[in-house]
Structure formats: C-alpha cells, structure tokens
Amino acid sequence: MVAISPDSAPTVQGWDRGAQARRVTLLLVVALGGMSVFSLTVGAAGTSPWAVLADMIAGREVSLADRVVLFEIRLPRLVLGALVGAALAVSGAVMQGLFRNPLADPGLVGVSAGAGLGAIAAIVLGGLLPAGLAAALGYYAVPVAAFLGGWAATLVLYGIATRRGRTSVATMLLGGIALGALAGALSGILVYMADDAQLRDLTFWGLGSLAGATWAKLAAAVPLMVLALVAAPMLARGLNGLALGEAAAFHIGIPVQRLKAVAILTVAGATGAAVAVSGGIGFVGIVVPHLLRLATGPDHRYLLVNSALLGAALLILADVISRIVIAPAELPIGIVTAVLGGPFFLWILLRKRGVLDL
Amino acid sequence: MLEARGITVRLGRRAVLCGVDFEALAGHLTAIVGPNGSGKTTLLRALTGDLSHGGRVRLNGQDIADLRPWALAGLRGVLPQATPLAFPFTAAEVVRLGLTGGVEAGAAGLVPQALARVGLAGFEGRYYQELSGGEQQRVQLARVLAQVWEPVAHGAPRWLFLDEPVSSLDIGHQLQVMEIARDFADRGGGVVAVMHDLNLTAMFADRVALISEGRVLGLGLPGAVLRDDLLSAAYRCPIRVNTPPARGTYLLPHAAGRVAAE
Ligand SMILES: Nc1ncnc2c1ncn2[C@@H]1O[C@H](COP(=O)(O)OP(=O)(O)OP(=O)(O)O)[C@@H](O)[C@H]1O
Ligand SMILES: [Mg+2]
Numbered sequence: 001m002v003a004i005s006p007d008s009a010p011t012v013q014g015w016d017r018g019a020q021a022r023r024v025t026l027l028l029v030v031a032l033g034g035m036s037v038f039s040l041t042v043g044a045a046g047t048s049p050w051a052v053l054a055d056m057i058a059g060r061e062v063s064l065a066d067r068v069v070l071f072e073i074r075l076p077r078l079v080l081g082a083l084v085g086a087a088l089a090v091s092g093a094v095m096q097g098l099f100r101n102p103l104a105d106p107g108l109v110g111v112s113a114g115a116g117l118g119a120i121a122a123i124v125l126g127g128l129l130p131a132g133l134a135a136a137l138g139y140y141a142v143p144v145a146a147f148l149g150g151w152a153a154t155l156v157l158y159g160i161a162t163r164r165g166r167t168s169v170a171t172m173l174l175g176g177i178a179l180g181a182l183a184g185a186l187s188g189i190l191v192y193m194a195d196d197a198q199l200r201d202l203t204f205w206g207l208g209s210l211a212g213a214t215w216a217k218l219a220a221a222v223p224l225m226v227l228a229l230v231a232a233p234m235l236a237r238g239l240n241g242l243a244l245g246e247a248a249a250f251h252i253g254i255p256v257q258r259l260k261a262v263a264i265l266t267v268a269g270a271t272g273a274a275v276a277v278s279g280g281i282g283f284v285g286i287v288v289p290h291l292l293r294l295a296t297g298p299d300h301r302y303l304l305v306n307s308a309l310l311g312a313a314l315l316i317l318a319d320v321i322s323r324i325v326i327a328p329a330e331l332p333i334g335i336v337t338a339v340l341g342g343p344f345f346l347w348i349l350l351r352k353r354g355v356l357d358l
Numbered sequence: 359m360l361e362a363r364g365i366t367v368r369l370g371r372r373a374v375l376c377g378v379d380f381e382a383l384a385g386h387l388t389a390i391v392g393p394n395g396s397g398k399t400t401l402l403r404a405l406t407g408d409l410s411h412g413g414r415v416r417l418n419g420q421d422i423a424d425l426r427p428w429a430l431a432g433l434r435g436v437l438p439q440a441t442p443l444a445f446p447f448t449a450a451e452v453v454r455l456g457l458t459g460g461v462e463a464g465a466a467g468l469v470p471q472a473l474a475r476v477g478l479a480g481f482e483g484r485y486y487q488e489l490s491g492g493e494q495q496r497v498q499l500a501r502v503l504a505q506v507w508e509p510v511a512h513g514a515p516r517w518l519f520l521d522e523p524v525s526s527l528d529i530g531h532q533l534q535v536m537e538i539a540r541d542f543a544d545r546g547g548g549v550v551a552v553m554h555d556l557n558l559t560a561m562f563a564d565r566v567a568l569i570s571e572g573r574v575l576g577l578g579l580p581g582a583v584l585r586d587d588l589l590s591a592a593y594r595c596p597i598r599v600n601t602p603p604a605r606g607t608y609l610l611p612h613a614a615g616r617v618a619a620e
Binding site for chain 1: 403406407408410426427428429430431432434435436438441442443444445446447448450451452455456458501505
C-alpha cells in the first residue's frame, strides 16, 4: 500500500484545470487594472488622470475642477462599477451552484423582483411619505426601498421553502416564480398610477446606470457587496460538493443546510445592494460564470474568484462604452450589457454546441 | 462497530421501517438483501445519517446524531444507489470531491490511484457526463474510496456504505468491485452493502441481513439467512439454495416446471 501524505502527493498533469484557472485569474487581474485606468481617462470633461498625477507628484496645484472630476465623479463611479459587476457575477455563480443549474440567477431568490417593486414604490409613492422622512431620505429613498424590498422578498421565500430546518431548493425556485409574478403585478399597478415624470424615472431606473455614484452612496452599499465577495470563496468547496446532490454533499462532509442559508442570504444582500444603487443591470450574473465555466471548468474554487474579476472588468468596460457612444449624453448601462452580452453569449453557445451539454 | 437500535422511519404517510435492529462489525462485509421496496435503501440512509428517524445509530461507539458532517465524512463513505451530477466535471474532479472531508483531504495523488483501483486508469480527463452508466458508477465508487482510502484511521475502523454497488456493472466488474469491498473489510474496515445478487452475496458476505416489508427477517451468517424458506417468503417466489459438491454455495431462481436445457 502506498503511504499518502498530502505534502508529497504527486501533482497530476492533464486533468487538473486548476493551473489554467489560475492563469486566467492572473490575466483577469491585469485586465481589471487596465480597464480601471482606461475608465479614469474617459469622460465628458477633458481631465487627464496622468496630468493630474504628474501635477500631484511635482507638488503643483491641481485645479478644483480636475480634482472633482477625478476623485468625486470618475473614481467613485469606477469603484461602484467594479463592485456591482463583481457582486452580480459572483451572486450568479453562487446561485447556479446552489440550484445546480447553469441558468439560475440571483433573481431566482426573489431579490430582483422585490428590489424592483421597492424602487418603483419609492418613485411613485415617494410623494406620500411624511415630509420629514422624505427629506431625511433624500435621494436615498429609491435605493433604500429597493434594498428593503429585495431582502423582504428573499426572507419570505426562504421562510416558505424551509420546513423543519430543511430548505427545499425546488420550492424556492417555484415560489420565486410566483413571488416574481406577484411583485410584477404590483409594480404594474404602480406604473399605471404613475405620472409622466415618474414613468421616465422608472424607465431609467429599470435600464440601470452607474451615473450619480458618490462616496456617500457607495458607503451604504459597499459593505454588503464586499461581504458577499469575501464570503463567496468560502462556499466554494460546499458548492462543488453540491454538484453531487444534497445527499452526497452531506456524505463528503458538507453542512448542507448552513451552506444554503449562507449562500441565499449573502446573495440576497449583495444583489439587493447592487440593484439598489445601480438599477436593473441584467445578464452579468449568467454570462460571466458561464463563460468561465466553458474556459476553465466548473470548480467553484476558481469560478467564484474569476467571476468577481471578470464581472468587475466587464461592467467597467460597459460603463466606459455607455459614456462614449452617444457622448456627451449617456446610454443606460443595462442596454450596453444586453447589446454586448446577448450576441456574444449566443456565439459562444453556437460554437460550443454539442460539446458541453449542461 | 456499527449498532442500530429501534430504527423507525416514516416517509410521507408510510411507515417504511418499523423498529429495525441492525449491527455490523469492522472487518466484515455485511450485506443487506431483500425485495424491491422492502426498505434497504431507507435503512442504509438511516445508518449514514441522511434521514431523520426514530431510534439510535452508533458508529464506533459514537451516536451519529452527535457528529458533525465533516467528522462523519472522516469516518464513513457512502455510495448512493444513483448519483446525479450537475455541471461538466471531469472524472478526476468528481473523485477529488471525495477528498473534501476525509482524513486524506488534499492528497491529490490519490485521485489517479482511486480511479485505477476501479479499473478506470487513464479516465482522469474524461467528462463524467460522457461516460457510460457503469463507468459513472465506478467513478462514484472511486470518489467514495478516495474519501476513506485507509480502512483504519487513528486506530479506528472506517466504514463503506454501498447501495447496490454492482447493479449496473458487467460480471467482470461486479467481481472487481466486490473484491474491493472485500479487501476493505479484510484490512480492518467495515462494509455494509445493499445487494440484489444473492450469489455474489453468498460468495463475499460475512453476514447477511434479510429485509422484507420494513422488518429484518434474519441477520447472521450467510448459511443461516440464505435459506430456502426465508428467501422464498421474503421474495414471494420459490427459491432453492444449492450447495455444489465443490465447496461453496450458489443459488438459482426456481421457476416451477422449467429446467434449463442440458
Ligand atoms: N420519499 C418517499 N416518500 C414516500 N415513500 C417512500 C419514499 N422513499 C421511499 N419510499 C417507500 O419506502 C419503501 C422502501 O423504499 P426503499 O428505497 O428503502 O426500498 P429498497 O429496498 O431500497 O428498494 P430497491 O430494491 O428497489 O432499491 C418503498 O415502498 C418506497 O415506495
Ligand atoms: Mg434501494
């Protein structure tokens, strides 16, 4: 019998896609860095980050306008884009692992529908709030309502699907469809009640945007997104095991119920926060993990990290595009992600058709 | 030692197991036999901690209800009757999932060894979904073997729970898999296997439990349980146990009036 010690275990080449996945990680880090720098240089104002940097190093005075453009407009927008992209992509990957289905997305746990309903309610019914509260919330009313709506929907769904300490993923899926339809109907009623100005707000919120990112707005949403990004890699082994089904996952030592609870709640938090600050940016959560699975396999130890990086880089890119195609006006970023992502995704599917039947 | 007392399981409105007592020793291969729907899988799931049930299950002296999933995983591996797989993992990646829990966690070198053990050397990079049914089942067995590679760890026996491990295998691989289970027991581990093939059971088992309608009709040496009367009653068909002049026991279904051509 061969003695096995983990340290001296021979590494086996060929079947291990880990090395390849780690190379992709490196590549994505570089891409994200490049994309970030590029994003800082693009905008309606002619500010050049290089000139500002040179001025700062040389100790010269930087003009107030340049400082504001760079540090109060472009930088928070960049950070928001990166975090929203990472949060949506990771949430998608976690949901797909949890539901054991490559087509699952964070919307399945009801969070998107709930958040949408919350946002619409805030826009349409915001005027009905007591003046004091409305003033205190200011323009945070929409994101706060979206976040609360998203969490409320997820908690209701989780409650419905959990009996005697076991959460039925199938019940959640079906319940999510029912809850989504209900939220859609309520949203429809609100839209019917809305006036023209509110309709315009609603439409733009639904299309998604990173415009208007401020450090204050970021501070509210960042903790939940960062929490999800930190928690997700810890779910990787569990999600891998879950690919064998819940029973076999338990057999190999995974605390399945805890895994499900943590996954659902972190995804709801991160997606709720992302939707709250940026509206409905679709597609990232499904396309990004899918591409990476095709490239380096379904191992969540790499998939989650790489999804975060690719999601961030892609959303920054989409944001840059949204700012330059019809400059000086801006295209809503949700349109960009759909226009770019849709055909690309189809192309990948056509090319890989028959090779990988998921 | 594995000891189960008063196992009662209700699924839906049905009482599937009614106060079953069961025990198995380390170093033994204990087979569970019985007709379809008699409760074999249910009993196995109670023994592995999958089901909430009445009664107590003690593994190596510890109540499994008190053990954390990862502690249990270091103690026993389980081959289910069928294992679905989501996502396009390779055979090697599936086997490596077995290293999540057990004592050998992280020993990637075990993966090719485990595959070779079930006769699938060289299958590492093949997509699981593209394997035949029998190959998939052997990959799953390799995953379970990787989890509890050494039958004895820290002086305590480890356990293999196998639900119909040979049901979709050809005769050669049936023997190979039974030899693997036999070897695991001979080296000090415990094996509990649900079996449909009574001949293989007679050949390989140290103890046999015969289950019918949620009750244990007999638990003991193969010769004591694999008897015409017990088997015929359990399976509701006439069965005759034959002992050929050369050592050993073999069984044939006995359909009245039919004789195989010479
Ligand atoms: N989830 C369930 N709900 C209700 N009844 C169930 C459930 N699972 C199994 N049963 C019933 O429990 C009984 C025992 O099932 P079990 O799977 O243990 O049988 P088995 O002995 O393993 O049969 P087989 O040889 O076909 O694998 C069967 O009558 C089955 O119909
Ligand atoms: Mg069964």
